[in-house]
Amino acid sequence: MTRTRLEDLDLNLIVTLHWLLTEQSVTRAAARLDVSQPTVSHALGRLRDLLGDPLLIKSGRTMLATKRAEGLQPRVAEIVDKMRDLLLEEEKFEPSQQKGKFRIAAIDSVGAVVVRAWQKVVQPDAPFLELDILQPAVPQAQDLIAGKIDAIMLPEPKMLQLPPGVNIDEFVRRPLFEERYATAVRRGHRLENGIDTEGYIAAEHILINPEGLDVGVADLALKNAGLSRRIAFRTETFLLAREIMMNSDCILTGPASLFDPRADDYRVVDCPVKLPSFTMFIGWHPNWTHDPQHRWVRERLMSEIAYMAEHR
Structure with missing residues (x-):
């Protein structure tokens, strides 16, 4: 032979x-x-x-x-x-010289967190690098599979309906932070100093339903206790729900990352209903793992987002 x-x-x-x-x-x-x-x-x-x-x-x-x-x-x-x-290993990487786009698919509330992290730990050192935030929707499916989207951020177990043909198991995944639910009301709201169960049920609520569902996590928890709440508004987007909350007497319960701790026009209070937390993950195409620019950006974002979640 x-x-x-x-x-x-x-x-x-x-x-x-x-x-x-x-x-x-x-x-x-x-x-x-x-x-x-x-x-x-x-x-x-x-x-x-x-x-x-x-x-x-x-x-x-x-x-x-x-x-x-x-x-x-x-x-x-x-x-x-x-x-x-x-x-x-010998490739030189100069953040200040980097140009182009870094594309991340994420729901809008998580996208807002990414933007805050980007402004703090990426933009100062890589001012010419652009950030694109995309919804994890059907039109982006092929870009995600082909590696043209740099990263996707999503919960685990799968709480989002990913585009058809996208198998998240094909991607590298790392945990970002433990997400909990929080409740918020506008400043000046009669319940801004705290909400008990009775006040929570009596109030009008905003339901975030990106999957088009009629009920949310809070409704399921209330149902198990033999209770229910009154939904006044439904919306598919997290940021619109927050806007409604700031301009009405409605209560908004959603992922804690939706609420900016620096905001002075609304207040986050403890939800009287016990709700389960979940882990938020970041995933990327395996071809990006060793790319110097991708590694530099993702490591900074991952570290800062985890820090923000821990200290909010």
Whole structure:
């Protein structure tokens, strides 16, 4: 058997093999590599000849990895990661010279938190870098899959309806902060010094319903106690709900990140109804993990957002 010398090997095949074993699909691997499907099919043929194994076998409409391929997958992934580190470790990164856009998909309340963090820890050192906040909606699905959106912020377990075709399990995920619910009223409201259960039920409320639901977390908790509240307004956006609260006698219960601790036109009070908290995560396409600009921005944002959540 003739051995293949490393010097004779096309190292692009290693990266192609990585995505083929990761995706177990020629089509999806081609999308990851940003090349045509025939190109990946040709590379798969070369890899089969080189390794003496079919690697991926068709089973109906899917492809299944062979035993050899399953054994190769973690080792190849490690090699690709080390190759990325080697190529990027000497790359100089100057934040003050960075231009372009950093795109984050997030619901508007979390987007507001991102903006505050960006202004504090990114913008001063990278003044020419632009921030784009996008709603995690259907039109952005392909950009998210293709890695054209830099990060997505969402709760876990999945409390948002993600766009069709977007599988969040394909992304790198890290916890950002523990989100709790809070209740707020405008300054001058008769309940600004505190709300008991009786006052909470008697008041009019604003329901934030991004998924179009008729009830929210507070309604479910009240129902379990044999109680209910009166909804005066419903809106799909968090920031509009906050605007309504500041210009009415309605109470707003929502994620604590919706409320700016620096605001002087409304006051956050303890909700008399016990509501469950949830973890907010940040996710990004694996291709961004070792990118110097992405790493610099995301690490600063993650640290500052976690700090803000802890000290609000």
